[in-house]
Amino acid sequence: MSHQLSPEEISFAGVDFLPGLALDFVVFGFHQSQLKILLLEYRNTGLFALPGGFIRQDENLNDAARRVLAERTSLTDIFLEQFYTFGDLARYDAAPMRAIMEAKGITPTEDHWLLRRFVSVGYYALIDFTKAIPIPDSLSDTCDWYELTALPPLIQDHRLIVQKALETLRADLDRKLIGFNQWAAPLLSDMFTMADLQRLYETILGQPLRRSSFQRKMLSLGILERLDKKYSGGAHKAPYLYRFRADTTSG
Amino acid sequence: MSHQLSPEEISFAGVDFLPGLALDFVVFGFHQSQLKILLLEYRNTGLFALPGGFIRQDENLNDAARRVLAERTSLTDIFLEQFYTFGDLARYDAAPMRAIMEAKGITPTEDHWLLRRFVSVGYYALIDFTKAIPIPDSLSDTCDWYELTALPPLIQDHRLIVQKALETLRADLDRKLIGFNQWAAPLLSDMFTMADLQRLYETILGQPLRRSSFQRKMLSLGILERLDKKYSGGAHKAPYLYRFRADTTSG
DNA sequence: TTATTATTGTCGCAGAATGAGACAATAACT
DNA sequence: AGTTATTGTCTCATTCTGCGACAATAATAA
Numbered sequence: 001m002s003h004q005l006s007p008e009e010i011s012f013a014g015v016d017f018l019p020g021l022a023l024d025f026v027v028f029g030f031h032q033s034q035l036k037i038l039l040l041e042y043r044n045t046g047l048f049a050l051p052g053g054f055i056r057q058d059e060n061l062n063d064a065a066r067r068v069l070a071e072r073t074s075l076t077d078i079f080l081e082q083f084y085t086f087g088d089l090a091r092y093d094a095a096p097m098r099a100i101m102e103a104k105g106i107t108p109t110e111d112h113w114l115l116r117r118f119v120s121v122g123y124y125a126l127i128d129f130t131k132a133i134p135i136p137d138s139l140s141d142t143c144d145w146y147e148l149t150a151l152p153p154l155i156q157d158h159r160l161i162v163q164k165a166l167e168t169l170r171a172d173l174d175r176k177l178i179g180f181n182q183w184a185a186p187l188l189s190d191m192f193t194m195a196d197l198q199r200l201y202e203t204i205l206g207q208p209l210r211r212s213s214f215q216r217k218m219l220s221l222g223i224l225e226r227l228d229k230k231y232s233g234g235a236h237k238a239p240y241l242y243r244f245r246a247d248t249t250s251g
Numbered sequence: 252m253s254h255q256l257s258p259e260e261i262s263f264a265g266v267d268f269l270p271g272l273a274l275d276f277v278v279f280g281f282h283q284s285q286l287k288i289l290l291l292e293y294r295n296t297g298l299f300a301l302p303g304g305f306i307r308q309d310e311n312l313n314d315a316a317r318r319v320l321a322e323r324t325s326l327t328d329i330f331l332e333q334f335y336t337f338g339d340l341a342r343y344d345a346a347p348m349r350a351i352m353e354a355k356g357i358t359p360t361e362d363h364w365l366l367r368r369f370v371s372v373g374y375y376a377l378i379d380f381t382k383a384i385p386i387p388d389s390l391s392d393t394c395d396w397y398e399l400t401a402l403p404p405l406i407q408d409h410r411l412i413v414q415k416a417l418e419t420l421r422a423d424l425d426r427k428l429i430g431f432n433q434w435a436a437p438l439l440s441d442m443f444t445m446a447d448l449q450r451l452y453e454t455i456l457g458q459p460l461r462r463s464s465f466q467r468k469m470l471s472l473g474i475l476e477r478l479d480k481k482y483s484g485g486a487h488k489a490p491y492l493y494r495f496r497a498d499t500t501s502g
Numbered sequence: 503t504t505a506t507t508a509t510t511g512t513c514g515c516a517g518a519a520t521g522a523g524a525c526a527a528t529a530a531c532t
Numbered sequence: 533a534g535t536t537a538t539t540g541t542c543t544c545a546t547t548c549t550g551c552g553a554c555a556a557t558a559a560t561a562a
Contacts, residue, residue: 020269021370061338061370085336085372087312119272119312119372121336171426194510213549215511220548235559236509445539464520466540471519486530487538506561512554519548525541532535 017054019113022120023065024052024086024158026165027073028148029129030187033199035148036129037162038072040140044103047096048152050161051143052120065123072143073125073132079186080125083168084161087119091157104139124165126186173204185244193230193239194218268305270364273371274316275303275337275409277416278324280380281438284450286399287380288413289323291391295354298347299403301412302394303371316374323394324376324383330437331376334419335412338370342408355390375416377437424455436495444481444490445469 027038039048053068055061062082070076094115101108108115134143146152151162187200198214218224225245229238278289290299304319306312313333321327345366352359359366385394397403402413438451449465469475476496480489 018271018368018370021272055338055370057368058340060340061336064338082336085312085333087306087315087372089309089311117269117308119269119306121338121370175422175426210550210552211510212512212551216549229558231558233559234509235507235561237511237557238559239510461521461523462539463522463541467520480529482529484530485538486532486536488528488540489530490539504562507559509557511556514553515551517548517550519546521546522544524543527539527541529538530536532533 016056018057020116020118022052022054022118023068024050024120024122024161025065025069025072026050026122026124026162027069027132028124028126028165028169028187029132029145030200030203031129031145033203035203036145037148037151038132038134038143039146039152039154040136041142041144041152042100042103042139043141045096045100047100047155048146048158049140049155050158051137061121065121069123069125072135072137073127074135075127075132078125078127080123081168081172082121082123084122084164085119086122086157086161088157089117091120092117093156096155100139120161122161122165124169128186128189130189170205173201191227191230191241191243193241195239197242267307269308271367271369273303273305273369274319275301275371275373275412276316276320276323277301277373277375277413278320278383279375279377279416279420279438280383280396281451281454282380282396284454286454287396288399288402289383289385289394290397290403290405291387292393292395292403293351293354293390294392296347296351298351298406299397299409300391300406301409302388312372316372320374320376323386323388324378325386326378326383329376329378331374332419332423333372333374335373335415336370337373337408337412339408340368342371343368344407347406351390371412373412373416375420379437379440381440421456424452442478442481442492442494444492446490448493 025038029036029038038051040051041048051068051072053064053071055064059067062080065080065082066076066078069078069080097115098108101112101114129145134145136143148162148166151159153159154162188196194215197218198209198211201214202208223245224242227241227243230241231238276289280287280289289302291302292299302319302323304315304322306315310318313331316331316333317327317329320329320331348366349359352363352365380396385396387394399413399417402410404410405413439447445466448469449460449462452465453460474496475493478492478494481492482489
């Protein structure tokens with residue numbers, strides 16, 4: 001867990017927060033045929049972690065997730081989905097968090113609330129890589145994008161959380177294909193070519209897809225709207241641009 | 252939330268438990284072409300609730316789920332899967348729980364831990380209807396099976412939890428068809444006819460399936476082992492009995 | 503102007519999967 | 533022996549998918 005907290009809030013304990021419960025986010029972005037996620041790097045420790053936060057006493061769980069993620073990415077109206085809750089004892093090891101706090105100049109008491117056991121609700125989000133403005137929290141000095149295929153070592157069980165998020169994303173890609181416009185749209189810009197869309201699918205699924213079958217499938221779903229051609233300057237036929245259809249009353 | 256607690260534990264507060272966090276179970280059983288779930292009825296209140304429990308301080312979340320469910324059904328080796336975590340404020344309304352406790356003869360203080368806000372991790376389980384022995388907890392007088400299509404009014408957001416569990420079960424039925432032996436097996440007896448299996452599928456999915464297509468599909472998956480015929484005494488051809496194959500190293 | 507090149511949109515065909523029905527086989531009963 | 537209800541399997545049409553082919557076409561090179 002990491003947190004969007006001021007030093008005061010960290011020292012004076014999370015009385016406003018639900019105790020023992022945290023949120024962790026796997027924020028997916030897509031750029032140059034690579035899936036990336038947001039990670040925090042803690043100051044002077046070389047430790048990386050998923051962005052996270054806590055739930056206020058008077059706040060719905062999912063609202064808290066939306067709030068924290070907005071604080072982190074400066075984006076609202078984010079595609080956000082809860083996927084699993086992690087509650088192993090093994091995930092709770094006070095040592096790294098203590099190191100982080102001490103590196104920050106805080107000497108926590110033995111039973112400081114941040115050092116106790118946390119159960120964490122995992123969310124994954126899909127956001128527009130170009131629009132998000134990562135914001136580090138008060139314990140970390142950077143909040144940046146990292147390629148999913150080359151992640152640095154993560155604290156606690158965050159590797160597992162990423163793994164599970166990816167599995168869920170893949171399963172949802174199949175299951176929720178209809179209504180996808182509401183869905184993977186944030187991972188692409190407003191208009192895109194069929195090749196762009198295919199690259200996104202291939203990257204998420206981690207396997208190549210047949211070009212002709214993919215195109216046939218996507219067109220048959222009726223969720224795409226064909227726009228003008230895109231003259232990219234390459235020495236070849238210009239592809240059409242597409243957009244997800246707005247009217248999605250039915251598939 | 253309900254609980255497998257002695258009156259002492261209820262009065263003397265859950266210091267051994269993680270605060271503010273509960274477990275709720277949607278326990279599916281199958282009997283006579285009907286999906287059923289376990290519900291508790293609270294003494295003298297007419298209130299029904301999902302079985303639930305709490306997590307010990309020194310216990311993994313999923314282990315707690317297994318323990319509580321075993322306490323409730325007297326079954327171990329249960330198919331159990333976490334599906335969602337419910338954390339709306341609206342789900343927390345102290346009045347019904349206070350009524351339950353008072354009906355039980357306990358007069359809780361205003362800030363009794365059982366009356367505070369809870370976030371609840373939802374699990375669903377598939378168990379053999381004939382093998383489970385429902386056990387009421389100390390606050391309720393009955394723990395029994397109720398047909399999914401005719402549930403009594405449930406407290407808090409338990410209706411929503413059931414709904415979400417069913418959705419997850421349906422989605423998983425498609426997704427996890429391979430390896431199904433480890434899976435829906437508990438809902439059927441050890442040996443079953445193809446018609447039995449089809450009825451199970453139809454009941455879970457809530458829609459009829461074509462008999463020939465279903466049989467072809469199931470046989471083609473190679474997960475069934477054909478046994479002797481079953482002479483049921485009916486005036487018709489005797490169906491084969493099947494069993495899920497034990498060797499499931501690969502699909 | 504005319505080739506060349508890379509990429510795109512679409513078509514065709516084979517094979518697999520699925521929907522829908524038909525039919526013989528067969529326990530038990532009349 | 534005839535009837536009845538149910539089962540296992542087959543067939544045929546339809547749809548879906550894998551896989552390749554091919555013409556169309558922007559930009560570049562000759």
